[in-house]
Amino acid sequence: MTAPASGWPLEPAALTWNDDETPRSEAFGDVYFSRAGGFGESEHVFLVGNELPTRFAAGDGTRILETGFGTGRNFLATALLFLELAPADASLDFVSLEKHPVARDDLPRLAHAQRRLASDWLAGHPRFTAGAEARFHDLQSALHAQWPDPVPGFHRRFLAGGRIRLTVIWGDATDQLPRIDGRFDAFYLDGFAPDRNPELWQEALIAELARRAAPGATAATFSAARRVREALAAAGFVTEKRPGFGRKRDMLCARRDPAAFGAPRKKSGPGVGPVAVLGAGMAGTTVARALARRGRDVVVFEAGDEPAGGGSGNPAGLVAPVISRDWNPLSQLTATGMGFMRAELDGLVDGETAAFNGVIKLARGERHAAKQAGIAAALQPDPGFAQWCEADSLAALSGVADVDAPGWWFPTAGWLRPRWVIARWLAEPGIETRLDRPVTGIVDQAGGWRLRTSDGATHGPFGEVVVAAGPASGGLIASLSRWIEPCRGQVSWGRVDADRAGGPTRGRPLMREGYSLDLPSGERLFGASFLPGDRALEEREAEHAENRQRLASIAPSLAGGVSTSALQGRASLRATTPDRLPIVGRLADGLWVSTGHGARGLTWSAWLAEYLASCIEDTPSPLPRDLAEGLKPARFDERAARKAARSNRGRSG
Numbered sequence: 050m051t052a053p054a055s056g057w058p059l060e061p062a063a064l065t066w067n068d069d070e071t072p073r074s075e076a077f078g079d080v081y082f083s084r085a086g087g088f089g090e091s092e093h094v095f096l097v098g099n100e101l102p103t104r105f106a107a108g109d110g111t112r113i114l115e116t117g118f119g120t121g122r123n124f125l126a127t128a129l130l131f132l133e134l135a136p137a138d139a140s141l142d143f144v145s146l147e148k149h150p151v152a153r154d155d156l157p158r159l160a161h162a163q164r165r166l167a168s169d170w171l172a173g174h175p176r177f178t179a180g181a182e183a184r185f186h187d188l189q190s191a192l193h194a195q196w197p198d199p200v201p202g203f204h205r206r207f208l209a210g211g212r213i214r215l216t217v218i219w220g221d222a223t224d225q226l227p228r229i230d231g232r233f234d235a236f237y238l239d240g241f242a243p244d245r246n247p248e249l250w251q252e253a254l255i256a257e258l259a260r261r262a263a264p265g266a267t268a269a270t271f272s273a274a275r276r277v278r279e280a281l282a283a284a285g286f287v288t289e290k291r292p293g294f295g296r297k298r299d300m301l302c303a304r305r306d307p308a309a310f311g312a313p314r315k316k317s318g319p320g321v322g323p324v325a326v327l328g329a330g331m332a333g334t335t336v337a338r339a340l341a342r343r344g345r346d347v348v349v350f351e352a353g354d355e356p357a358g359g360g361s362g363n364p365a366g367l368v369a370p371v372i373s374r375d376w377n378p379l380s381q382l383t384a385t386g387m388g389f390m391r392a393e394l395d396g397l398v399d400g401e402t403a404a405f406n407g408v409i410k411l412a413r414g415e416r417h418a419a420k421q422a423g424i425a426a427a428l429q430p431d432p433g434f435a436q437w438c439e440a441d442s443l444a445a446l447s448g449v450a451d452v453d454a455p456g457w458w459f460p461t462a463g464w465l466r467p468r469w470v471i472a473r474w475l476a477e478p479g480i481e482t483r484l485d486r487p488v489t490g491i492v493d494q495a496g497g498w499r500l501r502t503s504d505g506a507t508h509g510p511f512g513e514v515v516v517a518a519g520p521a522s523g524g525l526i527a528s529l530s531r532w533i534e535p536c537r538g539q540v541s542w543g544r545v546d547a548d549r550a551g552g553p554t555r556g557r558p559l560m561r562e563g564y565s566l567d568l569p570s571g572e573r574l575f576g577a578s579f580l581p582g583d584r585a586l587e588e589r590e591a592e593h594a595e596n597r598q599r600l601a602s603i604a605p606s607l608a609g610g611v612s613t614s615a616l617q618g619r620a621s622l623r624a625t626t627p628d629r630l631p632i633v634g635r636l637a638d639g640l641w642v643s644t645g646h647g648a649r650g651l652t653w654s655a656w657l658a659e660y661l662a663s664c665i666e667d668t669p670s671p672l673p674r675d676l677a678e679g680l681k682p683a684r685f686d687e688r689a690a691r692k693a694a695r696s697n698r699g700r701s702g
């Protein structure tokens with residue numbers, strides 16, 4: 050497979066507003082929705098056009114793929130109708146592609162305009178019960194509060210307590226659609242008018258949609274243009290013209306496979322049997338939570354006498370992106386994982402458990418600065434996500450006057466206290482945590498998986514087992530042991546003398562070779578050492594000294610502000626892999642793994658947990674297909690086999 054385009058620069062929507070407060074795209078010369086159309090048009094064209102009122106009531110039609118997310122009007126109408134009609138155990142997957150995301154700054158005006166339209170739509174509407182308008186407001190507020198960063202790629206968000214999974218994909222549909230992994234029951238074709246926006250109606254693109262059609266899939270669009278009908282027909286859809294909305298004469302409905310319509314499919318909803326998760330670190334906890342949210346009963350087995358006793362047990366850690374010119378998997382995982390984690394933390398972003406007030410990452414030296422400035426010029430990231438800044442701006446942003454290097458400013462990055470987060474998440478309904486239970490064996494027996502623990506007990510059967518035991522995962526899964534290397538890291542912390550300007554900038558972490566994070570408790574956390582192969586866990590003075598040097602290299606005043614005598618520290622192990630990417634995916638039927646999170650597990654493990662949950666529950670993936678392929682557990686063995694085959698050919702040739 051060829052590498053996907055990086056998706057940068059990502060151009061936001063340039064909205065202008067008509068006199069009646071409806072948004073318009075100057076670039077395409079078209080409106081997002083009309084005052085006359087509003088939500089009634091969404092309902093008529095896309096929901097009724099795909100027969101979703103009837104299908105929702107039967108718990109069907111719940112996987113939807115849209116071209117053109119725009120303002121999210123169709124999504125909100127769909128979510129509201131789904132909540133009104135679908136059975137309580139059904140969940141909705143709405144995946145939508147958008148080349149020009151609406152900017153966060155435009156959301157308040159948009160919210161106001163859409164609320165007026167929703168009010169008109171819902172007044173006396175026979176499909177909705179009392180309180181629908183309030184539910185609409187809740188959905189819209191939840192969507193806007195979690196609006197994804199302007200970063201190309203896949204962004205999943207949950208609404209309505211997790212029953213609704215929205216995946217918006219920022220980027221050109223031509224590049225991003227082939228990356229989608231999933232089957233869909235209904236397609237919404239909602240580009241701007243085909244003569245103004247031809248790329249979104251191309252035959253090849255509609256064929257890509259059709260490749261993702263579930264049995265009985267339908268499609269609907271406001272346009273009845275001949276080229277659209279022909280493209281749908283070429284992709285195997287049988288089309289039908291129906292009366293359009295309001296003054297529009299026609300619209301199109303289409304059915305991919307009439308013979309299969311109504312064919313039974315695996316329904317969304319709780320899967321079979323309880324799930325066992327091995328390890329109560331950030332990886333295991335986020336997997337447990339992702340599955341419990343989907344209605345599974347989860348039992349977490351933890352070797353230690355408390356959760357988060359391994360790599361996830363430091364006082365705090367950073368959640369920040371890594372920028373690369375080719376937007377490599379590390380960048381994709383950190384940038385999107387960061388936004389996902391922030392949304393997941395939700396109420397825990399309280400300034401004590403977690404805070405997302407921005408993170409600064411200084412260049413390591415002049416050459417590094419020149420390279421990073423070049424990347425900034427090439428990607429042109431939206432300043433709402435990443436901005437390349439001179440030293441004086443960074444000094445002002447951080448409140449640290451002696452910052453003397455240029456660097457990145459990530460305004461939506463932050464930090465979290467993993468122990469606190471893990472404790473809160475493990476206490477959620479559907480999750481039982483069993484401490485002091487080192488798992489010593491995983492056995493596949495008739496009727497499900499069974500676990501043996503060090504006390505000789507056998508547990509199970511389980512429908513699914515997820516190994517998330519950090520660096521110990523290789524001891525449980527023999528095929529992984531070669532590829533996981535423990536890597537010791539020690540963090541240091543001490544009380545801060547009053548060296549740093551107070552006010553809102555205090556507490557904004559800074560990174561260079563290491564990092565400096567001022568916690569609300571008045572301590573400065575800094576580190577960390579990185580010692581591959583070293584498994585020892587004692588606190589070392591030499592590593593405190595190294596961490597101090599790392600701190601001084603960010604700014605001498607930061608090191609000067611912490612007294613040397615009363616430093617505390619903690620050493621733990623990262624699980625690293627040969628390509629520095631995590632190992633996440635299927636090992637065998639019902640056996641899964643999430644490990645190898647290296648130095649970034651606090652940033653990306655929640656997103657990867659949701660990916661595993663989607664695989665386990667067979668729902669559309671929140672991860673691009675190529676990215677998931679690059680994380681699969683078998684990749685190292687496959688690469689080694691390919692290398693061996695090449696060298697054998699070389700010898701015999």
Ligand SMILES: Cc1cc2nc3c(=O)[nH]c(=O)nc-3n(C[C@H](O)[C@H](O)[C@H](O)COP(=O)(O)OP(=O)(O)OC[C@H]3O[C@@H](n4cnc5c(N)ncnc54)[C@H](O)[C@@H]3O)c2cc1C
Binds near residue numbers: 328365623643649
């Ligand atoms: C010094 C340091 C600083 C870091 N800073 C950051 C940062 O700033 N940002 C960031 O994103 N990431 C950071 N990381 C990385 C991050 O902390 C890890 O990637 C993440 O915590 C890994 O989580 P995990 O759940 O995979 O592993 P762990 O947290 O190690 O959890 C594994 C759990 O499995 C349990 N277990 C082991 N064997 C068994 C068994 N047989 N049965 C049952 N349970 C078992 C262990 O007791 C442990 O609780 C840092 C890591 C270190 C070491």
Ligand SMILES: C[S@@+](CC[C@H](N)C(=O)[O-])C[C@H]1O[C@@H](n2cnc3c(N)ncnc32)[C@H](O)[C@@H]1O
Binds near residue numbers: 081120121248
């Ligand atoms: C009519 S608007 C969509 C309205 C939207 N469904 C709503 O509910 O608000 C069309 C959208 O298609 C997007 N678009 C146009 N070309 C695109 C492309 N090649 N890839 C992805 N999105 C595209 C536009 O930016 C615009 O937001």
